[in-house]
Amino acid sequence: MLARVWSAAIVGIDAVKVGVEVDVSGGLPNIVVVGLPDTAVQESRERVKAALKNAGFAFPVRKIVINLTPADLRKEGPSFDLPISVGILAASEQLDAQLLGDYLFLGEVSLDGSLRPVAGVLPIAAAAKNLGIVGLVVPADNAREAAVVKDISVYGFKHLEEVADFLARPEKYKPVELNAQKKLERCGSTCYAGSLPKYADLKDVKGQAHARRALEIAAAGGHNLIFVGPPGSGKTMLARRLPGILPPLSFPEALQVSQIHSVAGFLKDKGSLITERPFRSPHHSASGPSLVGGGSFPRPGEISLAHRGVLFLDELTEFKRNVLEYLRQPLEDGFVTISRTRQSVVFPAQFTLIASTNPCPCGYFGDPIQPCTCSPRQREQYWAKLSGPLMDRIDLQVAVNRLKPEEMIQQSTGEDSQSIRARVIAARDRALQRFQNEPTVNCNAEMDSSHLRHFCQLDDATRNLIEGAIRKLGLSARAMDRILKVARTIADLAGEDSLKSVHVAEAIQYRTIDRMQ
16 A cells, blocks of 8 residues: 655755655565665664554565655655654554645654654744645654744654554644744843853953944944954953843744754754854864855854854964855855755855954064064964955954053943843844835845945045045955944944944944954
8 A cells, every 4th residue: 555644854944845655565575765865764764663563553564665755855864754654554554544645744763662853843844834734743852843833733742652643533632832932022131142151241341442332333233343452351251242232033033043953953952942142153173164064965054053143253363264265255145055966055144253363373462561472474474364355344343452450450340231232222123124125134234235325325524534544444345335334333323314424433443453464
């Protein structure tokens, strides 16, 4: 007998509907899996066979052919264990196949018949409605993750016996209910991003008023930022407090971020929805593919895992130059395309880059107390790791100087993150209102040339100011555009609708370290 069960595969962060066709016929006992299965799918033959027997079902001692359609799409991972198990039970007439066409099945099967969670459930749930699916049947540990998506029924089970009972008596079971948007709203005002502790507050940072201001601008407009200064000046401390002043994720943003982390397999033990902006901080030994994504069957890298959040590159000049050059296209486009012989996938990568570095190999070039021991040639080679095009894409370039003795010993604290965050949210809201007819733009850093012409109109005095800065600093056209974006953010923080010379003048101050040597 022939039975068909629906499942799905992940391509990038998108879902493709996969048909699992099972034919049980006469012949020598054998199990054949066709349709470009990888090793994990091939091994499901033995897992499913043992699971069905240990769960109390009769495994058909006949020839079993399992076809995964479309046949030209690579199938990988253990998520096909459950649909294959259900397909064998239906083809051997051990359960009713009436509901199989309405539901999509995902899950790994243990040898005792219990169901284990799998990666990529959320993007499949998000696409299920468009795939013509009524509901999802998934392991219980994936149920809350899938239930984030509205208008789709999700059923979570712990054992194969429960799945068989559901298909026989569906009225006995109720779908998982979850109001993810309310959860996001509750967390939005209190949660900090990533794994950072909630006490990582800007009030702990002494002095550094200029760097704190740059951090506020970066948070309000989504601008890239680099801190340059001697060891112990507070560069890393400042950068790690950026998540505490970022605005909360909107529901569409949270859903997209959660989909990326689901594909990467990071949602199995993290609840149903990511409610905090990601903060990723890879070590300087990271390879290019680990940053942008890759593999024979591409998976998201650090820049995609930082989507709608922060990518922090500490000790930027310790990264290999060719690795840093991988960032140029994603910083400009907001996505990365990974091309392989068999497929090409696109991952979102709209992140805020925060970097820190010393001014030279010894770290003390320009320091008023500690003399620099580096030669001009050493400093030149040190900064040669950062290409001009890469620095062009960093909107805010800030020198962080050594604290004065009186600043080190002062007991008073600076402004706390909560107060700064309130201003950042107000500035973002002002920008979002301006972009209400531009659905692809979420912050000032994402504006293109047409938006600059419309939202950043200049008077004669401001135009002359920018022209003088271009001549004196040798700025490129891209750098000029980024100055205008930063100025637009500064105006939003000030509650101004139009750009003024004072906003542009402050923005120009942050373009003075393009090539420090």
